[in-house]
Amino acid sequence: METTPLTAAQRQALASLLDDPAPAVRQALLAQFTRLGPEGTGLLCELARGPNRPLAHEASWFLRELKCSDPVADFRTFIRSLNYELESGALLLARTVNPDLNVGACCELLDRMAARVRALLVATATPREQCRALNRVLFEEYGFHGNEEHYTDPRNSFLDQVLARRTGLPVSLAIVYLLVAERAGVALEPVGAPGRFLVGCYLEAEPFFIDVYNSGELLSAGAVFALLRAADLNPQVSDLAPTPVREVVCRCCRNLVNHYAAERDAELARLFASFVAEFEAVHTRHAQP
DSSP: OOOOOOOHHHHHHHHHHTTOOOHHHHHHHHHHHHHHTHHHHHHHHHHHTSSOHHHHHHHHHHHHHGGGSOHHHHHHHHHHHOOOOHHHHHHHHHHTTOTTOOHHHHHHHHHHHHHHHHHHOOTTOOHHHHHHHHHIIIIIISOOEEOSTTTTOGGGGOHHHHHHHSEEOHHHHHHHHHHHHHHHTOOOEEEEETTEEEEEEOSSSSOEEEEGGGTTEEEOHHHHHHHHHHTTOOOOGGGGSOOOHHHHHHHHHHHHHHHHHHTTOHHHHHHHHHHHHHHHHHHHHHHOO
16 A cells, blocks of 8 residues: 655644643554554654754654554555655665664764764865765775675674674665765765775766765766776666665565575565565556556
8 A cells, every 4th residue: 555645734733742741642653653664764864864953752652652563564665655765765675673772873974973973074176076085084094895704794784783783785884975965065966886896976077976885985987987897797777876765675675685695584585576576566556658
């Protein structure tokens, strides 16, 4: 069943009630957010990372209370909703294996990193200088790095685990990079090149790309092609176009199918394979004229 996105008025009405201390109001809101599923969770995630800290605190409380909901059903509803937002999708994906995920803590860490990036930037910073500031904060100060030693560890694909362990895959590190960049006001895009997920910047005459799995190395299009050809791939220009959020989250699911299979966890491998199939079915259905 597909959900209808909340209107701006409905979102405002729900937000305005979050700080009401009356038990009856809070229980009614919990019931409403449970019915809304990912649509409601997405709103709470946005508020939890917003600039209004008292409201963010209340939103985090509701997110913790909602842990009794069915995370797998919530993620399926997200897939069917077509309302794909990267942070909500990454958090909902993580909740499928960690229902007790502390969404507020994840958002607060992303907020802190973004605040540090903003502190390093000057108003006249070029896109490349902005990315160098992101690189300094994420890779030097916070120590994020690619997990070469245990590449197939499923924890590499879940946002909460990547934030806690400071290590992950190209796609999960790209998600962290993009979420911090968005908070810091840096306009970047996910780029799902074959065999190497990157972050792209299209603000200059010539686009450039950030290899988040290699400490944020800045690459030209030609350098990306050379990197892919060295891995026996045959890249096309279209491989360097921005990747839709739907495909970013689906790629995480594809990785998890392989990594849980490598761990001989057939049940979880089947679960994430079913998510991939659902993403593809929903896309095919809605892509038809």
